[in-house]
């Protein structure tokens with residue numbers, strides 16, 4: 001057997017990584033040297049169709065020239081100065097974000113977990129200091145994913161490695177079954193400070209909340225006076241066919257968070273809130289050194305401009321519909337192997353009826369990068385600029401793999 005350059009580079013890099021990096025990731029068997037547009041290239045130059053986009057991050061594809069230019073331009077005249085000063089790119093970004101939604105104020109940070117941590121802090125402080133109610137309970141849903149800090153992993157409605165060994169976990173978090181209005185009714189009370197949801201659960205297997213569940217949630221919010229937090233870290237910024245996924249259901253969350261695609265790969269997160277709830281923060285109550293720095297803010301401004309100029313929410317909706325049609329046809333021909341196809345814009349989940357590792361590997365061998373969540377859901381979060389043909393080619397490849405698996 002001959003060893004390819006890709007294999008030997010992969011061996012070398014994985015050994016160096018094992019020796020130098022903490023052992024936190026189960027990595028794919030790939031050594032990636034270059035990324036461009038909707039393709040990743042391994043060290044031998046083999047191209048892969050990127051249907052994962054850095055897990056919903058590179059919505060504009062890889063290395064888009066306008067972002068390179070925006071970053072270069074910004075590095076030439078104002079880099080990091082700290083949040084002790086006013087600086088224009090941060091303000092411009094906040095204004096652009098607010099123009100997309102009902103929120104009135106923004107707090108800029110560096111990641112999804114940090115944004116959710118900020119949202120939890122804001123909800124609790126608002127309840128105590130503004131509403132004068134000593135409540136702190138945060139209710140989240142089973143199957144949710146909210147991050148890896150102590151508070152956000154506690155909020156996450158999944159058990160196992162994510163939580164084991166990290167105790168004591170912070171108090172004041174409760175989870176309730178997914179899409180179960182009756183259970184929600186029994187979980188929330190006057191002690192609830194906020195309910196935090198993903199409108200479509202990402203890590204949970206691309207699962208949308210039902211209108212019925214949301215209606216009950218809104219009625220309970222009215223009755224108990226808790227806040228609604230929507231985690232849009234994965235669903236936000238045009239991915240689901242609207243600028244924000246909560247707009248699919250005409251929700252007006254008191255607080256919502258975002259991150260991933262905001263600066264197309266530079267670390268950035270944001271907490272958005274109504275004016276009323278934003279009163280929960282005052283100088284000295286919450287901060288972060290890097291949040292909204294001029295370099296990332298300049299890039300994020302460009303990202304938002306491009307998303308609007310190129311109408312990427314509409315594009316996500318249209319391409320999602322075409323992908324759904326193609327995948328449902330595959331599912332119709334393979335009813336024993338595909339349990340469900342769930343599509344919301346360019347958030348796509350194909351639930352297999354069996355553990356999906358081999359199918360995932362076979363798709364990778366055919367040149368398609370995606371991920372497997374919950375053990376059996378093939379999850380696609382492609383760049384929003386993906387070509388329709390790439391999605392149709394994926395459906396064809398999936399069919400071939402399923403045919404081969406059935407034999």
Ligand SMILES: Cc1ncc(COP(=O)(O)O)c(C=O)c1O
Pocket residue numbers: 055111112113114116145146147148198202203231232233234235259260
């Ligand atoms: C819905 C959701 N919330 C929060 C997070 C955490 O974001 P980060 O990894 O940037 O901390 C993720 C990451 O996958 C996510 O999908």
